[in-house]
Amino acid sequence: MIEEYRFHGRGGQGAVTAARLLVGAAHREGRYGQAFPHFGAERRGAPVVAFARISDRPIRVHEQVREPDVVVVLDPTLFKLVNVLEGLREGGVLVVNSKEDPGIQGPYKVFIVDATGIALSLGLRVAGWPVVNTSILGAVVKATGSVSLDSVVDEIKSNWPGRMGEANAQAAKLAYEKAVRVR
Amino acid sequence: MPRKILTGNHTVAEAVKLARVQVIAAYPITPQTTIVEKLAEMVEHGEIEAKMIRVESEHSALAAVYGAAAGGARAFTATSSHGLLYMHEVVWWAAASRLPLVMAVVTRAIGPPWNIHVSHEDIMDQRDTGWIISMAEDNQEVLDLVLQAFRISEDERVYLPAMVGLDGFLLSHTAMPVDVPEQEVVDSWLPPRLPRPYVIEPGSGVIMGNIPPDEAFYRMRHSMQRAMYNAKRVIEEVDEEYYKMTGRRYGGLVEFYRCDDAKYVVVLMGTWAGNAKEAADRLRERGIPVGVARIRYVRPFPRERLREKLLGMKGVMVFDRSVSMGRGGPLHAEVVEALEAKPSIMGVVAGVGGVDVGVRDFEKLVEDFVKKVEEEGRVYVNDYWYGV
Numbered sequence: 001m002i003e004e005y006r007f008h009g010r011g012g013q014g015a016v017t018a019a020r021l022l023v024g025a026a027h028r029e030g031r032y033g034q035a036f037p038h039f040g041a042e043r044r045g046a047p048v049v050a051f052a053r054i055s056d057r058p059i060r061v062h063e064q065v066r067e068p069d070v071v072v073v074l075d076p077t078l079f080k081l082v083n084v085l086e087g088l089r090e091g092g093v094l095v096v097n098s099k100e101d102p103g104i105q106g107p108y109k110v111f112i113v114d115a116t117g118i119a120l121s122l123g124l125r126v127a128g129w130p131v132v133n134t135s136i137l138g139a140v141v142k143a144t145g146s147v148s149l150d151s152v153v154d155e156i157k158s159n160w161p162g163r164m165g166e167a168n169a170q171a172a173k174l175a176y177e178k179a180v181r182v183r
Numbered sequence: 184m185p186r187k188i189l190t191g192n193h194t195v196a197e198a199v200k201l202a203r204v205q206v207i208a209a210y211p212i213t214p215q216t217t218i219v220e221k222l223a224e225m226v227e228h229g230e231i232e233a234k235m236i237r238v239e240s241e242h243s244a245l246a247a248v249y250g251a252a253a254g255g256a257r258a259f260t261a262t263s264s265h266g267l268l269y270m271h272e273v274v275w276w277a278a279a280s281r282l283p284l285v286m287a288v289v290t291r292a293i294g295p296p297w298n299i300h301v302s303h304e305d306i307m308d309q310r311d312t313g314w315i316i317s318m319a320e321d322n323q324e325v326l327d328l329v330l331q332a333f334r335i336s337e338d339e340r341v342y343l344p345a346m347v348g349l350d351g352f353l354l355s356h357t358a359m360p361v362d363v364p365e366q367e368v369v370d371s372w373l374p375p376r377l378p379r380p381y382v383i384e385p386g387s388g389v390i391m392g393n394i395p396p397d398e399a400f401y402r403m404r405h406s407m408q409r410a411m412y413n414a415k416r417v418i419e420e421v422d423e424e425y426y427k428m429t430g431r432r433y434g435g436l437v438e439f440y441r442c443d444d445a446k447y448v449v450v451l452m453g454t455w456a457g458n459a460k461e462a463a464d465r466l467r468e469r470g471i472p473v474g475v476a477r478i479r480y481v482r483p484f485p486r487e488r489l490r491e492k493l494l495g496m497k498g499v500m501v502f503d504r505s506v507s508m509g510r511g512g513p514l515h516a517e518v519v520e521a522l523e524a525k526p527s528i529m530g531v532v533a534g535v536g537g538v539d540v541g542v543r544d545f546e547k548l549v550e551d552f553v554k555k556v557e558e559e560g561r562v563y564v565n566d567y568w569y570g571v
Contacts, residue, residue: 060457063541
C-alpha cells in the first residue's frame with residue numbers, strides 16, 4: 001500500500017522541501033519513499049506542485065500522483081486558481097494553511113492551521129516571504145498520523161543544523177499543537 | 184552501507200566523490216545544474232580533492248575534461264539537452280581519441296518549443312559517437328552506473344568514454360533512498376586511474392590529431408568498433424564484480440524482468456521501466472504473461488542478449504521516448520533488426536517532452552496489443568503515437 005501526497009504551494013514557499021522532509025521522516029522510521037516536484041516554467045510566487053509517496057516496500061512507480069490520499073495546500077489563495085481537490089480520494093485528507101475554515105464540500109477530512117502566522121512568529125522568512133513548509137508538516141502529522149512528530153523534528157534538524165533547524169522544528173511542533181479538524 | 188535520501192543529481196555527485204575524480208568541468212543547464220552545484224560545494228568544502236575548471240560553455244566543459252583525461256587525470260562532466268548538442272563536436276573528439284572519462288547526461292527535450300522535461304532525444308542523438316551509453320531506472324542505479332562507468336571506460340579492452348543517462352526530473356530532482364557504499368570499499372575496487380592508454384605530458388612525445396593515411400583512419404574506426412564489442416563482455420563482468428562488492432546486480436547490458444515465462448515483452452529504457460514492471464505484474468494477475476526487457480546500455484547495444492530471450496516471443500512492444508524523424512523510435516528500429524521482425528512488434532512513441540506515462544497507460548497499451556495479436560495473429564506497427 002502506497003500513501004500518496006500532493007502539495008500545492010507557490011514558488012518559494014517550500015512545497016518541494018516539505019515533500020522531501022516528509023519522505024526523510026518516513027525513511028527514519030524504516031519506510032521507503034520518493035519526493036519530487038512538478039516543474040513547469042514556475043518562478044517565485046507562481047503556483048507549484050510537489051508530490052510524495054510513502055510505502056513499507058521499495059517504490060518503483062515513477063509517475064505523477066493522480067489520486068492522492070492527502071492534499072496539502074500551503075497557500076489558501078490557490079483555491080481560486082487551482083482545483084486542489086482534483087483526484088483526492090474519498091475519505092482523503094486535506095490540510096490547509098488558513099486561519100479560517102475554507103468551507104470545502106465533499107467526502108474529505110479537512111484540517112487547518114495558521115502556518116503563515118507560526119512561520120512569521122519564528123522569523124522564518126526567505127527573501128521576505130514566510131516559509132511555511134515546516135509548520136504545515138506539523139499539521140500533516142496531526143492529520144494523518146502516518147509519520148511521528150519526532151521523526152519530522154529529527155529530519156528538520158538534520159536538514160538545517162543549528163538555530164535554523166531549531167526554529168523550523170519549533171514551527172512543526174507548534175503547528176502540530178494548533179492544527180484543528182474543521183470537517 | 185549508509186542509506187541516504189538523495190535526488191538523482193546529488194547521487195551523481197556522491198558517486199563522483201567516491202570515484203575520487205580529479206578534474207571536473209561543467210556548465211549549468213536545467214535539469215543538470217544541481218550536479219555541478221553540488222560538486223562545486225564539495226570541492227569548496229574540501230570533501231573532494233578535485234580541480235573544478237570554470238568554463239563559458241559546454242563545448243569548453245568537455246574540451247577541458249578531455250584535456251585533463253589526456254593528461255592522465257580521472258575526469259568528469261555533466262550536461263543536458265542543448266548543452267549536450269553544443270558539445271557534440273568534442274563528444275566525437277573524445278571517443279575517437281580513446282580517452283577514458285565519464286559524463287552524466289540528464290535527459291531532457293530539445294527545443295523549440297522550449298521544454299525542460301524528460302525526453303531521450305538528447306542522449307539518443309549520441310549513438311554514433313563511440314561513447315558507451317547507459318540509462319538508469321532509479322537513483323540507486325545512477326550511483327552504481329557512474330562508479331561502473333569509470334571502471335568500464337578505463338578497462339584496457341575498452342578505452343572509450345562513457346555516458347550515464349538519468350531522466351530529467353523523474354530522477355534528477357526526485358529524492359529517494361540510495362545505499363551509498365563506504366569510501367574504502369569503492370577504493371579497493373576502483374583504484375586510481377593508470378597512465379593509459381597514453382598520457383600527454385611535458386618531455387614525452389605523443390602525436391594527437393595528426394592527418395593519417397585514410398587507411399589508418401579506417402583501421403582506427405574499426406578498432407573502436409572492436410572495443411565496443413569488447414565492452415559488452417566487460418560490462419557483464421563489471422556487473423558481477425559489483426555484485427560481489429555491494430550485493431547489487433542488474434543483468435549487465437539488459438535487465439530481463441519476468442521474461443522467462445512471458446509471451447509478450449515490453450522493451451524500453453529509463454525510469455518509466457518501473458511503471459512498465461508494475462503494469463506487467465497487474466496484467467499477470469489477469470492471466471496475461473508479460474515481461475519487461477529494460478535496455479541498460481544503448482551502446483554497445485545488447486543485440487545478442489535480446490535475441491536469446493525475445494526471438495520466441497509472441498509479441499514485443501517497444502516504447503521510445505524519442506523519435507528519429509522519418510523512421511520512428513530508434514530503439515524500436517534496433518529491436519526489429521535484432522529480432523529479424525519474427526515476433527509481432529509494435530513501436531510506441533510516447534512520453535516525449537515529459538508527457539507523463541503511468542502504470543495504467545502501460546496496462547492499457549499492452550492489453551490492447553495482446554488482444555490485437557491474439558485476434559490477427561501477426562501485427563507490425565512502426566510508430567504508434569499514444570494519445571495524439
